[in-house]
Amino acid sequence: MIESETTYKVRDSENTKHVSFKPTKEFHTNDYSNRYIQTGSLPQKHVTNIENSVEGYPKLQKLFQEKEKQVSQYASTPFGCKVDIDEMVPTLNRWIQRDNLSFDVVMVGCLTDNQFIYPLLTQLPLDKLVSKPGFLFIWASSQKINELSKLLNNEIWAKKFRRSEELVFVPIDKESPFYPGLDQDDSTLLEKMQWHCWMCITGTVRRSTDGHLIHCNVDTDLQIETQNTRNGAVPSHLYKVAENFSTATRRLHIIPARTGWETPVRLRPGWVIMSPDVMLDNFSPNRYKNEISNIGTNIPLKNEIEALRPKSPIQKAV
């Protein structure tokens, strides 16, 4: 091995002294938890791929772009359905019974502690609202998800909705509108800095053969808040995970909470959003059914995406 120390020496422009730029041999790692104690700088701030999670992976970047393009191409009109929390279950029941509506992707909840998820989940005929196969995402604090476990683990539930992943959303700092704060946090040992999501699958999907329904391993189970997600009650990450995973076009988001006027619930193409604070009230079951029949219930296969997306190793028939 060639080692010539003299070549490390560089003339320092400031004090014309020779400085050796010889590299350190040992690998250095930082302890960001210790750093937080010393300086208050939060550990998640040191993650280097927050703004572009697939930085350094051109193939994945291309895949994300292609997916986004196709998702927007097959998106229904952004719909809002402004109803009081008490009126949610009757309204949804009407959609199921009178309008024969069902959804393939149903997301419940958002990043707030004061949600009425439990009464909603227990009163709603979810197995009729969510088609099979279908995907259910429930967002709440980890404490709430914990409490919901009792419901979601009972036999009837667990049979219908298989718990498949636990997602986490992390706000970037304590100024973030998504910072959980101290609300309902009297007994915790560590300060809360995350929201959890229970992802359930109903019906049967196989990750190796059902590429027309699901695209596995595109997204990860962790989302960190990015710079321009502070303008509403729901960061776009929550929608994107569901859009990237399921190819279904019928997507419903129920927010059983008052999110307040400082954080409006914005509409999103491809989604029906039900909330007492949604900015627009434009949903009509018939118009929606019409649109879906034109778009199709699933985004079609596209060769570019098929070539790029991670797939299970092909198993040869024995």
Added chain:
Amino acid sequence: MTHNSTMNLPLVQFLMENDAELLKVPLSGHLRDIYSIYLIQMENNHIEPPTHEQLISFEEFVNDLKFISEVAPGSLSFKRENPLLSQVDELLEYIDVFPLKTLYELYTKRQESSNDQVQQNSNKKKEQVGNTSTLERLINILDFEKSMTTVHSSNNQQHKILSNQLNKILETEPASYELARQRAKEITPVIEYISTCRDHQHSSILASTVYIVNNKIVSMQWSKLSKYEIENPQFMACLKSKIHYVPNLKPQTDLTLGDCSYLDTCHKLGSCRYLHYLQYIPEFLTDEVTRETHAKNIKIKSESLKIPFYTHGNCSSLVIKEQAPPQWIRCDVRKFDFNIIGKFSVVIADPAWNIHMNLPYGTCNDIELLQLPLNHLQDEGILFLWVTGRAIELGKESLANWGYKVINELSWIKTNQLGRTIVTGRTGHWLNHSKEHLLLGVKGDPQWINKHIDIDLIVSTTRETSRKPDELYGIIERLVGPHARKLEIFGRDHNIRPGWLTIGNQLSGTCIHEMDVKRKYDKFIASNKNPNKWHKKDMNGIKSGNQKKFQSQISTF
């Protein structure tokens, strides 16, 4: 009217607008509470900032009320809560808005006619309101902050003010949190820290300047560096103070492919066509940081020799008292008698859940794990349980069975050499896994814990398979103090550390310093009919070097 100067018109207005709210629960007409609300409203009233005479004392406030009821008979009626107490503890029983209105109009008319200035001002204000566009008005409505501080003459203003106050109270953390955080800052030893450069240009400059042999930087072309310094004046300063990642370009590297998913852990550096990086830190920088950190830690140690005023949760002789030396017991956890080792403040368990069948070490059957008598280990304290994917639910169940309540979930955000989250490699079944979960179960009601010093996240680089981040030990020391008894179950040699007792079947030998534990352990081994059965089986896994190293400490082989 001789008392003209003392008529408190804003108070009259306040009473008129909030008559119902003031009498209802929770205020229930209590004069002191009404007084506080009145002051809050005066402070929040930004259109007309409070004049000196409006910010009155409680006694003046009561006098003003009495004066109002005198001038407008029947407008206010008072009730004494306790007849033995002074008039200060009177309640407002009833507010009649009508005489108040008459009174208010009478006074405002008189003022308007005598004071043109007021007239003009209020006209101006009306004009302003009239001129605002629909858009502006809508934006104003959406502007919560502004609406909170602007007093409209609507009746629900007290709701807003109250909810604002309530939110503020809810957001205020107990002083113990701040005290514990401050103390942690004063006494936690500093760990060497070097920040990372995020300028991609620096990285590409370095790529063309360094000479790499055998995946090591052996030299740098300083003529080029000086040239770049002219173009990027901050470059040299950055190079001298931060960590840089230098592309390790090889003949086979294909830049269009992007970065290798494995980066520094790639086993095929000789042939892999993806891009890899080398960490570059000048040696003088590491030396400097080491020196500075050492000096800081000496200072911390000497300064904390003084007994701090805030001693909650720590022993008062914190600095002088030595931590217990590392202790460990090599054993099959499933067959171990937990009564031997006593009680602990903190327990970490990192079981090899059955879900990963192909890990290099023996897995613990999920049912067997549930049956472990971990309920004996703590009367009160915290149990940290690492769980993966589908084991999350099983872990929660186990904790409940052992008498714990899941109180927090800590997420370990797994990063790679470049500090990015892990996004490739099909690491999960449906989605890729960029984090792992650690459940925090609490038993009893331990008052000696220092809460909310750390947050429920660890950001740390992945190491060997299933090796967990060392940051956790720091977090635990801050929670329970360095001298609390701490146990790690399913630990390996790299988990051994001062203050901890580590047990697991992959440890090299056994080392016990606590005499009572040692006595009980020897008895357990002696009474065990076939004590060496599992020892022999597991011995094969130990490297001879490790065995030699720990031989002096092995007491039971």
